[in-house]
Amino acid sequence: MLAKLLFGAAITLAALVALLLVVVVVGGILAGLLAPFLGSVPISYNLRSLRARWTSAIVAVLGIAGTVGVFVAMLSLARGFRATLVASGSADNALVMRAGSTSEMMGGITLDSIRVAQDKPGVARDAAGQPLVTQEVVGIIPIPLISTGTDANVQVRGVSPNVLAIRKFVKIVEGRMFTPGLDEIVVGKNAAKTYQGLTTGQTLNFGGVHWRVVGVFDAGGSSFDSEIWCDARILNEVLKRPANIFQSATIHLTSPAAFREFKDAVTSDPQLNLEVEREVDYYAKQSATMTRLIEILGGLVAAIMAVGAIFGALNTMYSAVAERGREIATMRALGFSSWNVILSFLFEALAISFLGGLIGCVAVLPLNGWTTSTLNFQTFSSIAFAFKITFGLLVMGVFFALVMGVLGGLLPALRAARRPVAVSLREL
Amino acid sequence: MVRVDERGKSGSLIEVRGLDKTYRRGNEEIDVLQGLNLDVDKGDFVAFMGPSGSGKTTLLNLLGGLDVPTRGSVTVAGDEITHMSRGKLTEWRARHVGFIFQMYNLIPVLTAFQNVELPLLLTKLSKAERRKHVETALEIVGVADRMNHFPRQLSGGQEQRVAVARAIIADPTFLLCDEPTGDLDRKSADEVMSLIRRLVEEYGKTVLMVTHDPLVARQAKITLHLEKGVLVEAGERREGVAAGGSS
Ligand SMILES: Nc1ncnc2c1ncn2[C@@H]1O[C@H](COP(=O)(O)OP(=O)(O)OP(=O)(O)O)[C@@H](O)[C@H]1O
Ligand SMILES: [Mg+2]
Numbered sequence: 001m002l003a004k005l006l007f008g009a010a011i012t013l014a015a016l017v018a019l020l021l022v023v024v025v026v027g028g029i030l031a032g033l034l035a036p037f038l039g040s041v042p043i044s045y046n047l048r049s050l051r052a053r054w055t056s057a058i059v060a061v062l063g064i065a066g067t068v069g070v071f072v073a074m075l076s077l078a079r080g081f082r083a084t085l086v087a088s089g090s091a092d093n094a095l096v097m098r099a100g101s102t103s104e105m106m107g108g109i110t111l112d113s114i115r116v117a118q119d120k121p122g123v124a125r126d127a128a129g130q131p132l133v134t135q136e137v138v139g140i141i142p143i144p145l146i147s148t149g150t151d152a153n154v155q156v157r158g159v160s161p162n163v164l165a166i167r168k169f170v171k172i173v174e175g176r177m178f179t180p181g182l183d184e185i186v187v188g189k190n191a192a193k194t195y196q197g198l199t200t201g202q203t204l205n206f207g208g209v210h211w212r213v214v215g216v217f218d219a220g221g222s223s224f225d226s227e228i229w230c231d232a233r234i235l236n237e238v239l240k241r242p243a244n245i246f247q248s249a250t251i252h253l254t255s256p257a258a259f260r261e262f263k264d265a266v267t268s269d270p271q272l273n274l275e276v277e278r279e280v281d282y283y284a285k286q287s288a289t290m291t292r293l294i295e296i297l298g299g300l301v302a303a304i305m306a307v308g309a310i311f312g313a314l315n316t317m318y319s320a321v322a323e324r325g326r327e328i329a330t331m332r333a334l335g336f337s338s339w340n341v342i343l344s345f346l347f348e349a350l351a352i353s354f355l356g357g358l359i360g361c362v363a364v365l366p367l368n369g370w371t372t373s374t375l376n377f378q379t380f381s382s383i384a385f386a387f388k389i390t391f392g393l394l395v396m397g398v399f400f401a402l403v404m405g406v407l408g409g410l411l412p413a414l415r416a417a418r419r420p421v422a423v424s425l426r427e428l
Numbered sequence: 429m430v431r432v433d434e435r436g437k438s439g440s441l442i443e444v445r446g447l448d449k450t451y452r453r454g455n456e457e458i459d460v461l462q463g464l465n466l467d468v469d470k471g472d473f474v475a476f477m478g479p480s481g482s483g484k485t486t487l488l489n490l491l492g493g494l495d496v497p498t499r500g501s502v503t504v505a506g507d508e509i510t511h512m513s514r515g516k517l518t519e520w521r522a523r524h525v526g527f528i529f530q531m532y533n534l535i536p537v538l539t540a541f542q543n544v545e546l547p548l549l550l551t552k553l554s555k556a557e558r559r560k561h562v563e564t565a566l567e568i569v570g571v572a573d574r575m576n577h578f579p580r581q582l583s584g585g586q587e588q589r590v591a592v593a594r595a596i597i598a599d600p601t602f603l604l605c606d607e608p609t610g611d612l613d614r615k616s617a618d619e620v621m622s623l624i625r626r627l628v629e630e631y632g633k634t635v636l637m638v639t640h641d642p643l644v645a646r647q648a649k650i651t652l653h654l655e656k657g658v659l660v661e662a663g664e665r666r667e668g669v670a671a672g673g674s675s
Pocket of ligand 2: 486
């Protein structure tokens with residue numbers, strides 16, 4: 001009972017402290033940014049003082065710039081990864097898997113159940129009246145990277161020959177689509193760039209078959225760009241899997257709104273043991289683990305760097321306050337209030353951190369669009385994706401810089417304001 | 429009239445009564461001012477002299493509301509400043525006190541113009557009005573042609589004249605000068621002193637000044653000596669010491 005009470009009190013206290021910190025930081029940022037309007041000390045005093053002591057300020061500026069750079073880079077990495085996977089899905093496609101599967105790598109569904117599902121309402125049909133469905137199998141094969149020569153896992157996806165009618169954003173940009181029933185493959189544009197021997201006209205050996213690369217496709221920056229596609233029936237044969245079992249089916253719907261109806265029809269059918277998900281949601285979920293991992297790791301690194309950067313700012317501001325003791329005392333003697341002094345030094349700290357934030361953002365901007373690759377934890381294959389630096393991220397980066405500035409500037413500002421005037425006036 | 433006993437008529441501009449200031453340094457207590465009395469009228473020009481460490485700066489700090497006394501009161505134009513809150517005291521300083529320091533204390537990153545403008549930033553004057561005031565003040569002190577120069581581009585005498593302009597810009601009730609010529613050569617010192625005298629004679633300012641230099645002190649209407657924590661008049665020195673010691 002007592003322990004419970006104490007625990008509750010501790011939690012409340014922690015929450016209050018956190019709240020106080022947020023109020024102080026946000027209040028400090030607002031006050032510092034509004035200092036030119038709220039305070040009476042001219043901002044030219046701070047800006048010129050900064051310039052006069054730039055060697056000291058530069059340490060704080062670079063510390064904050066580095067931290068903001070890492071922070072923005074990490075977040076843009078996470079965003080890029082997520083964007084790549086989310087781009088892989090369409091709102092008007094439904095992904096059908098065996099019930100209970102979280103990934104298409106797990107479990108199989110029979111052709112019979114796909115046939116039942118594709119006759120449910122909401123399914124789009126082609127000119128000939130055939131439902132737009134691609135039955136798919138996936139496998140992973142190691143292929144050497146062009147860059148290092150070491151093997152990396154590449155996802156091979158067996159698809160139906162009409163797959164381009166279902167994933168409409170995928171375009172053949174070189175060569176042609178594979179011929180149904182033949183040992184031919186088409187390669188995603190990132191895979192073609194990343195792995196050895198995946199250019200049109202070459203052959204790739206796996207599963208005891210010599211596959212001919214007949215074309216390259218562009219899947220609009222989605223994760224399919226890192227895949228190799230071939231005829232699902234051939235892949236099943238080669239992988240020695242039962243001919244009528246697939247891992248997933250992607251069904252094109254008449255419209256995004258038709259999803260509900262289709263899903264309800266499939267899941268309420270006692271004959272079927274299938275899970276239906278919007279294709280976008282499936283890929284968004286797949287990106288979650290990796291995105292979170294990058295965000296947590298990035299956050300950790302940024303937090304550690306932030307502590308250093310805050311100490312850098314503290315140091316710079318404390319020495320500014322110490323060096324300018326007599327100037328501050330003179331202004332206090334002239335009638336400037338301690339509040340004016342606090343605002344003035346907060347403004348100066350924010351100016352330093354704002355500059356640092358800008359430099360950090362500008363420094364990582366060239367990363368935007370730069371492609372890298374990582375392992376998708378759900379499929380254990382490599383996915384190429386690009387850093388995605390958005391305006392919102394840059395704003396977050398600058399805000400992060402301002403937070404560091406306030407944390408580094410508040411205590412020195414308070415010290416400047418509290419120093420007894422008569423004592424500081426005696427300093428030389 | 430300036431008086432250093434407690435019998436000054438009430439209604440003097442500055443009334444100091446029984447002022448004590450004790451500094452504490454570790455366990456040691458230093459009694460700097462001990463029951464100091466002073467009455468100064470509007471338009472007076474007082475010089476304080478005394479050996480180094482006698483408490484002259486301490487006295488000016490107390491008169492200017494930069495420090496608080498251990499005991500006693502300072503009343504200026506009817507306001508008792510010794511009981512004001514720190515915030516009130518700051519406002520009071522802005523309105524009533526002009527400071528002139530030995531080392532000029534100009535802000536090095538601001539131009540002469542901006543330094544003089546500083547006290548006006550605490551008023552409601554518009555930018556144009558401020559400019560007019562600053563230009564006038566700089567003309568009075570004779571450095572109008574240097575208003576866009578930074579302190580390091582000025583000579584000591586010019587710096588101090590800019591500091592004088594800054595001290596008078598907001599038309600304070602009185603000026604406190606702590607060795608205003610202490611860092612200047614004879615010629616610059618004379619210039620600054622004739623400027624301060626003009627402020628008293630032409631503009632009716634009240635000036636309280638600390639100096640080590642008898643030539644400078646002679647320009648004031650009266651010289652007071654700070655000895656053993658109290659003020660004594662130059663002429664009645666012996667008597668004063670005796671009176672100070674008995675109080
Ligand atoms: N903040 C302080 N703490 C302790 N002692 C102090 C403090 N300020 C001044 N003192 C002491 O008080 C005494 C008077 O100092 P003050 O500066 O008023 O003298 P002064 O007459 O102005 O001397 P000077 O002619 O050298 O400027 C000195 O002994 C000084 O050391
Ligand atoms: Mg002194």
